[in-house]
Amino acid sequence: MTATTATKLLEQAEHLSSVWARYSDIFVEHGEGAYLYDVEGRRYLDFTCGIGVTNTGHCHPRVVQAIREQAGLLLHGQANIVYHRPMLELVAELRAIAPPELDGFFFSNSGAEAVEGAIKLARQVTGRSDIIAFSGGFHGRTSGALALTSSKGKYREGVAPLPAGIHFAPYAACFRCAVARAAGANSAAISYAAPHTSACCGEPLHQVEHLLHTQTTPENVAAILVEPVLGEGGYVVPPASFLQGLRQICDTYGILLIADEVQSGFGRTGRFFAIEHFGITPDIMIIAKGIASGLPLSGIIARRALMNRWKPGAHGGTYGGNAVACAAAVATIQAMREERLVENAAHQGTVLKQELSHVMGRHPVVGDVRGLGLMVGVELITATGAPDAALTKRTLAACRDRGLLLLNCGPYDNVVRFIPPLIVNEDQIRDAVRIFAEALAS
Numbered sequence: 118m119t120a121t122t123a124t125k126l127l128e129q130a131e132h133l134s135s136v137w138a139r140y141s142d143i144f145v146e147h148g149e150g151a152y153l154y155d156v157e158g159r160r161y162l163d164f165t166c167g168i169g170v171t172n173t174g175h176c177h178p179r180v181v182q183a184i185r186e187q188a189g190l191l192l193h194g195q196a197n198i199v200y201h202r203p204m205l206e207l208v209a210e211l212r213a214i215a216p217p218e219l220d221g222f223f224f225s226n227s228g229a230e231a232v233e234g235a236i237k238l239a240r241q242v243t244g245r246s247d248i249i250a251f252s253g254g255f256h257g258r259t260s261g262a263l264a265l266t267s268s269k270g271k272y273r274e275g276v277a278p279l280p281a282g283i284h285f286a287p288y289a290a291c292f293r294c295a296v297a298r299a300a301g302a303n304s305a306a307i308s309y310a311a312p313h314t315s316a317c318c319g320e321p322l323h324q325v326e327h328l329l330h331t332q333t334t335p336e337n338v339a340a341i342l343v344e345p346v347l348g349e350g351g352y353v354v355p356p357a358s359f360l361q362g363l364r365q366i367c368d369t370y371g372i373l374l375i376a377d378e379v380q381s382g383f384g385r386t387g388r389f390f391a392i393e394h395f396g397i398t399p400d401i402m403i404i405a406k407g408i409a410s411g412l413p414l415s416g417i418i419a420r421r422a423l424m425n426r427w428k429p430g431a432h433g434g435t436y437g438g439n440a441v442a443c444a445a446a447v448a449t450i451q452a453m454r455e456e457r458l459v460e461n462a463a464h465q466g467t468v469l470k471q472e473l474s475h476v477m478g479r480h481p482v483v484g485d486v487r488g489l490g491l492m493v494g495v496e497l498i499t500a501t502g503a504p505d506a507a508l509t510k511r512t513l514a515a516c517r518d519r520g521l522l523l524l525n526c527g528p529y530d531n532v533v534r535f536i537p538p539l540i541v542n543e544d545q546i547r548d549a550v551r552i553f554a555e556a557l558a559s
C-alpha cells in the first residue's frame with residue numbers, strides 16, 4: 118500500500134466508534150507467523166495474538182489453504198438446514214482432544230455467545246435459576262455474559278439492569294490472598310513454583326459454600342462458571358485443589374460445573390485445555406478464540422445426555438458453525454497436532470517464565486511472574502507492593518516503540534500478559550523478554 122493510500126484511508130478511522138479502547142495506532146498490512154507488519158513495512162513481534170486467538174501464528178499456511186478451499190466450495194451451510202463436511206470433521210477433531218465424556222457439540226460465533234448458550238443450557242436442563250461466577254472473571258460483553266463478568270467495573274458501568282440470578286465468589290488468587298499473606302507465604306514462590314499442584318488455603322471454597330447457603334440455596338443453583346486460569350482478571354493460576362473442590366461442591370449439590378476455556382483453550386497453557394492441568398472434567402466446556410486461528414467460531418461441549426436434554430429450538434443462531442470457520446478450525450487442530458504446538462507451548466512457556474523470573478530478580482517492580490504454558494502474566498507493582506498501572510502503561514508503550522506488542526490485564530491494569538503464538542521459538546521469546554526488560558529499565 119502506498120503512503121498516500123494509507124494516509125487517506127486512515128481518515129476513515131475517525132469514524133470508528135470510540136468504544137474500541139485503543140492499544141495502538143498501528144495500521145497493520147499483513148501478518149506472518151509471530152510477526153505483524155505495518156503499512157510502512159515495520160515489523161512487530163506479536164505477543165498479543167489478537168487477544169489469544171492466533172495460536173497457530175498469523176496466516177498459518179495450512180489454515181489459509183483450508184479457508185481458500187472451503188470458500189470455493191461452500192461459504193454458508195446453515196446448521197438448522199443442512200449438515201456440512203467441515204462441521205462434522207470438526208466434531209471428529211474435537212472429540213479426539215476434548216475429555217471423552219464431553220461428546221455433544223454446539224457451535225456459535227464468539228466467546229460471549231457461547232457463554233450465553235452454556236448458561237441457557239444449564240438453566241434450561243436443570244430448571245434452576247442461579248449461577249455462581251467468580252470475582253475477576255471475564256466472560257464477554259453481551260448482557261448475559263456481562264452479568265457474569267466482574268474483571269473491571271467499567272465494563273458494567275451504565276448498562277444496568279443486567280440479568281439477575283448471578284452470585285460472585287472470590288477466585289483463588291494466591292498472590293493477593295490475605296490468608297496466604299498472613300501465613301507469611303512468599304507470593305512469588307507461590308505463583309512461580311508449581312501453582313497447579315499446590316494446595317489452596319481453602320478460603321475461596323469456604324466462601325462458595327457460604328454463598329450457597331446465604332445468597333441462594335444449593336437447590337436453586339444451576340451452574341458454577343469458572344475460568345480454569347483467570348484471563349482478563351489478571352492471569353491467575355489457581356491451586357488444583359480449588360478447581361477440584363468446585364467439582365466436589367457441584368457433585369454434592371447436583372450443580373453443573375462450566376469451564377470457560379475461551380482464552381485458556383487450544384494449547385495456550387501447554388495442554389489442549391487448561392482443565393487437564395487440574396485433573397477435573399467439567400460438565401460443560403466453552404471454547405472460542407484459538408479454535409479457528411482468527412475466524413469467528415465458538416462452541417459449547419457437554420455430555421450428549423446433557424446436551425440432548427436441550428429442547429430443539431431452545432437456542433440457535435444463523436451463522437454458528439459457519440463452514441469456512443469450521444474448515445479453519447479443522448486445519449488449526451491438525452496443524453497443532455502435527456507440528457506439536459501444544460508441546461512447544463509447554464516448553465517455550467518454561468523458557469519464558471525462567472527468563473522473566475531473571476527480570477524479576479533485577480527489577481523489584483516485577484511483583485509476580487505466573488502462568489501456565491504460553492499464558493503468562495507479569496504483575497508490576499510500586500515500592501509498597503500496590504498495583505502500578507501507570508508503569509504498566511508506559512512499559513507497554515515502550516515495548517511497542519521497540520517492536521514488541523503486549524497487552525495488559527487485571528482489575529488494576531497492572532498485569533502484562535505474554536500470549537505469543539504457540540509456534541514461537543526460543544529466539545523470539547528471548548527477544549521479547551530483552552525488549553521488555555529494556556522497556557522496564559527505560
Ligand SMILES: Cc1ncc(COP(=O)(O)O)c(C=O)c1O
Pocket residue numbers: 168227228229230232255256257258344348349377378379380381405406
Ligand atoms: C475467558 C473468556 N471468556 C469469554 C470471552 C468473550 O469472548 P468474545 O470476546 O469472543 O465474546 C473472553 C474474551 O476475552 C474470555 O477471555
